[in-house]
Amino acid sequence: MKIAYYDRSTGRMAEELVLQPAAMRFLYQNPLGRLLSELVAKRPLFSRIYAMKKRSAGSRAGIRAFVERYGIDPSELEEPIESFSSFNDFFIRRLKSGARTADLRPEILLAPADSKLIAYPMRNGLAFPVKGRPVSVEALTGGSLDVSPWRGGTLLVFRLCPADCHRFHYFDSCVHGQAATVPGFFHSVSPIAIRSGANVLGGNYRQWTVLDTDNFGQVLEVDVAALTVNSVVQRAPGGGRFGRGEEKGYFQYGGSTIVLGFRPGAATLDKDILRASQRGFESSVRALSAIGKKGGSP
Numbered sequence: 311m312k313i314a315y316y317d318r319s320t321g322r323m324a325e326e327l328v329l330q331p332a333a334m335r336f337l338y339q340n341p342l343g344r345l346l347s348e349l350v351a352k353r354p355l356f357s358r359i360y361a362m363k364k365r366s367a368g369s370r371a372g373i374r375a376f377v378e379r380y381g382i383d384p385s386e387l388e389e390p391i392e393s394f395s396s397f398n399d400f401f402i403r404r405l406k407s408g409a410r411t412a413d414l415r416p417e418i419l420l421a422p423a424d425s426k427l428i429a430y431p432m433r434n435g436l437a438f439p440v441k442g443r444p445v446s447v448e449a450l451t452g453g454s455l456d457v458s459p460w461r462g463g464t465l466l467v468f469r470l471c472p473a474d475c476h477r478f479h480y481f482d483s484c485v486h487g488q489a490a491t492v493p494g495f496f497h498s499v500s501p502i503a504i505r506s507g508a509n510v511l512g513g514n515y516r517q518w519t520v521l522d523t524d525n526f527g528q529v530l531e532v533d534v535a536a537l538t539v540n541s542v543v544q545r546a547p548g549g550g551r552f553g554r555g556e557e558k559g560y561f562q563y564g565g566s567t568i569v570l571g572f573r574p575g576a577a578t579l580d581k582d583i584l585r586a587s588q589r590g591f592e593s594s595v596r597a598l599s600a601i602g603k604k605g606g607s608p
Contacts, residue, residue, distance in 0.1 A: 312325055312326075313328060313500070313502070314591060315586075315591055315592040315593065316594070317594050318582065318583075318594055319594065323591070324594075326426075326471065327380060327473070329565075334498060334503070337351055337503075338500075338503045339506060344506070347508075351496075351537060352495040352496050352497050353496070354496060354515070357537060357538050357564070360538045360564075361538065361564075364398045364563040365398045365563075366396060369397035370397060370399075373391055373397055373400045374391060382473060386405050387405065387406065388403070388406050389403070389404070398562055401476060402476055402477070402561075403477075404477065410597045410599075411598060412479075412598040413600050414555075416524065416604070417603050418604075419481065419482075419600065419603060419604065420479075420481040420482070420555070420598050420599065421599050421601050422478045422481045422558070423468055423475070423479065423568060423597045424474040424475050424596055424597045425468035425469055425470045425471075425594075426468070426469045426593065426594055426595075427466060427467070427468050427583060427592060427594075427595045427601065428466075428467050428587050428591070428593070429466050429467075429579055429587040430467065430587070431464055432447060432460065432462060432463050432465060434461065435460075439504050443507050443510075445511045446512055447460055447465070447571060450492075450511060450512060450518065450530070450571070451518050455518075455520070459528070460571050461574075462574045463571060463572050463574045463576065464571075464576075464577070464579075465571050466570040466579075467511070468568040468570070468595070469500075469501075469566075469567050469592065470566045471565055472564065476562075477559070477597075478533070478557070478560065478568055479555055479557055479558055479597055480552045480553065480554060481523075481554070482521070482523040482524060482525050482529075482554050483552065484521040484522055484523040484529075484552055485521075485522045485549070485551050486520060486521045486522060486550075487520075487549040488547060488548050488549050489518065489547045490519065491517050492516050492518065494513050494515040494516060495513055495514055496514060496515060496536060496537050497509070497510045497513065497514055497537060499537075499565050500565065510536075511532075511534060514534050514536060515534075515535040515542075516533060516534045516535065516542075517532070517542050517544065518530065518531060518533070525604050526577055526604060527572075527576050529570055529572055529576070530569075531568065531569070531570055531571075532568070532569040533559065533566070534569060535561065535564075535566060536566050537564055538563055541562050542566070543560050543561070544559040545559050575605065575606065576604075576605070577604060577606070578603050578604075579601060580601055583601055583602070
């Protein structure tokens with residue numbers, strides 16, 4: 311299956327280079343593969359074992375080939391490729407100061423990470439991915455939050471591909487409390503998995519908190535782990551006060567997803583992202599780039 315997306319840098323549609331496409335198709339499109347996914351691949355133990363492999367010294371041999379295949383710019387890295395002790399060490403890489411610059415204007419909505427973004431309107435507490443299982447906003451938090459203020463709002467789903475930098479940021483200055491954890495499985499967050507009907511956003515391991523932002527009201531953030539992701543690391547799991555653009559945390563090896571839930575009237579998306587979302591396509595965004603504005607409705 312090809313994954314098409316809207317490339318904001320060119321203004322054209324593009325095709326994503328999928329990591330291990332044959333394995334993804336087998337696990338989510340083949341009857342036997344779906345059975346193995348349910349019995350083995352989505353289980354936490356599988357991802358923990360895979361993560362151990364990616365943390366071994368031997369895994370560093372695959373870094374340069376990965377960089378070349380996925381067009382990662384080495385000049386953006388804080389440390390040279392040769393300095394990483396394992397593939398996971400490279401995966402959670404930091405970028406140089408200035409590689410991603412936050413727009414500090416208070417009315418601008420920023421992307422929290424390098425990712426593919428799609429927006430879903432919420433109707434009666436549900437969002438409806440294209441060909442996927444409806445996502446219950448209540449399920450995102452494991453039923454432990456009154457989500458009624460978010461009904462009629464918008465879910466922004468940022469999918470981090472394996473080639474993306476997996477450090478994520480605060481899109482606005484805010485205050486929040488302790489991050490809550492919802493135990494779950496480790497399905498792939500690829501559109502291949504979502505279109506198969508896998509319960510990805512509402513069933514995967516995730517951490518969530520409500521950000522009391524300075525400019526967009528109360529925003530629900532859910533950080534979702536995925537297949538082969540061993541952990542979500544929050545820089546300040548106990549909460550506190552944070553500035554726009556500060557690092558919030560990072561995902562260890564594997565693709566991952568960040569979901570932001572906005573209340574009605576809190577934000578308006580840029581028109582190109584909105585058009586792509588309405589057609590069922592994701593848009594490529596860079597961390598801390600402008601994706602919309604304060605107020606209005608998508």
